[in-house]
Amino acid sequence: MDFIKQLHSGWAYLTILMGVIFVVLTLVYAISKKDTDNVIKKIGLITTIAFHVQLLVGLVYYIMRFTAMEGAGNIMKSDILRFTFLEHPMMMIAAVAFMTIANAKLKRSNIVPMTVVIFALVSMACLLSRIPWTIWLG
Numbered sequence: 001m002d003f004i005k006q007l008h009s010g011w012a013y014l015t016i017l018m019g020v021i022f023v024v025l026t027l028v029y030a031i032s033k034k035d036t037d038n039v040i041k042k043i044g045l046i047t048t049i050a051f052h053v054q055l056l057v058g059l060v061y062y063i064m065r066f067t068a069m070e071g072a073g074n075i076m077k078s079d080i081l082r083f084t085f086l087e088h089p090m091m092m093i094a095a096v097a098f099m100t101i102a103n104a105k106l107k108r109s110n111i112v113p114m115t116v117v118i119f120a121l122v123s124m125a126c127l128l129s130r131i132p133w134t135i136w137l138g
């Protein structure tokens with residue numbers, strides 16, 4: 001359980017870093033109407049892989065935590081449990097879905113469209129809004 005927890009915690013840095021790089025670069029490309037080149041496509045691919053790995057590790061961690069938990073029936077009654085077992089996973093799944101759509105749109109376009117930036121921004125908003133910051137960093 002400890003290894004999976006460490007992996008989920010550590011990989012989150014890479015996920016956030018790649019997400020920020022993706023948003024900034026696609027914004028620069030979209031504003032300057034630059035052609036979609038190999039650099040931005042590679043960044044998109046690495047970002048999507050980072051998000052999907054985090055999602056898979058999160059799912060494994062969730063199953064381990066959930067099966068080891070007593071009193072699963074109290075999830076909706078406790079703010080912390082509701083956050084950990086419902087809000088965090090749901091919003092992270094949404095974040096991964098939006099980032100995957102952003103990358104799929106990027107791959108299909110010749111010039112990076114603004115919709116890619118918007119999908120990536122929505123993804124990062126979902127992600128950053130439901131990270132357990134105090135538990136993670138504090």
Ligand code: HEM
Nearest residue numbers: 009012015054055058059061062065084089092093135136
């Ligand atoms: C894909 C983007 C995701 C990111 C960036 C992310 C990030 C994080 C971070 C930073 C933590 C705190 C780690 C720590 O306390 O050291 C955490 C905890 C956790 N995550 Fe995720 N996560 C993601 C997806 C998921 C998914 C999809 C699930 C489940 C299906 C999940 C389940 C959990 C659980 C159960 C915890 C424990 C929370 C606690 O101990 O209070 N995560 N996540």
